[in-house]
Amino acid sequence: MTAPATDPQTPSGEQDGVRLEIDGELAVVTLCQPKRRNAQSPAMWRALAAAGRELPGTVRVVLLRAEGVSFSAGLDRAMFTAEGIPGEPNFLQLAAAEDKDLDDTIASYQEAFTWWRRPDLISVAAVQGHAVGAGFQLALGCDLRVVADDVQFAMKETSLGLVPDLAGTKPLTDLVGYARALEICVTGRWVGAEESVAIGLANLAVPGAELDAAARDLAAALLAAPRGAAIETKALLQGASGRSFEEQRSAERVAQARRLRDLAGIGD
Incomplete structure (x- = not known):
């Protein structure tokens, strides 16, 4: 998948099929190549990784969504040709690379999928239609999923x-x-809403027309909790x-001591 031509009408936050929008404490990351069913490429992965790096420190919740009928049909099949x-x-060139180079390349691809669980953020994926392979893994990268x-x-x-x-x-x-994870991966079967x-893969399923609203309602509920308490709770659960x-039990006590002193305005 080649990078789109520069368009003066394209929002400044859109690059290689990824659009980043910031609204106060909420960031919205949108996969925006619906005609290609949001097929993924290394360029898209670099754009997703960049979106994570560009988030201002004020952002507390990130909503991942996609335009079109499918969240993501997975890897662009051109990589196989x-x-x-x-x-x-392509895959043949990757296979022929030296061990370190191949490892470094895959690690760079993984960056697009790992920042969503940062301790200072809570991420929500809104998933419709097909979420295949890389699309499934991108949704799994988030803390929560609404489908x-x-x-x-x-x-x-x-x-x-492959794996x-x-x-x-x-x-x-x-x-x-x-x-169940083994069965899902090795059979490659479909898992519906x-x-x-x-099985705990999704937090909530809603009619397709209500997906965006339901995901935004969840984001708003997450933002209603005090930031410090949300961060400490996420760390405890992770x-x-x-x-x-x-x-x-010990970790709970230590975290609660930090919260009590913070609320009382008592420094370390």
Whole structure:
């Protein structure tokens, strides 16, 4: 997928199929190549990574959404061809690279998928239609997911002889458990809206016409909580699976002490 031609009507926050809009404490990141079903390319990944770096410190909640009938149809299939995407390595070139170069390249791709869980932010993905492969993993990168009733998640990498490598395996396993994550990835089957809510993959499913409103309502509810309390709570929950019960109790006490002193205006 080549970069779009420069257009004077294009918003300054739009680049390579990604638009970033800031509204006070809320940032909205939109995949905006609906005619291509928001197929992903390295250029789009660089734009997504840049959006994360460009967020002002005032932003507390990030909403990820997509234009068109599909959230993202996954990787641009041109990456699989000998011609590839102009200016980008195709899969054959990636395979022939030295180990460090290949590792560095994949790590650079992963940057687009990892910043959404930063400790100072809460991210919400609004997902409609197909969210396939890289699209599924991008939705998994967010803290929370609201889905339309027509959503279809699928992890197709394994059926193509690959593995999911865009930071999606950890959140998927955390959300649905090892056995179901393994089954979803290896079979490559579709997971619809009702099942995604039932297994904990999505927080809420709504009619497609209500998706944007429902996601924005959730963002507003998240913003209603005091920032310091939200950050501390997110940190407690993110670390809970790696702590014992007693360690988690201790972490709660330490976090609460910080909150009490902050609210009382008592410094460290």
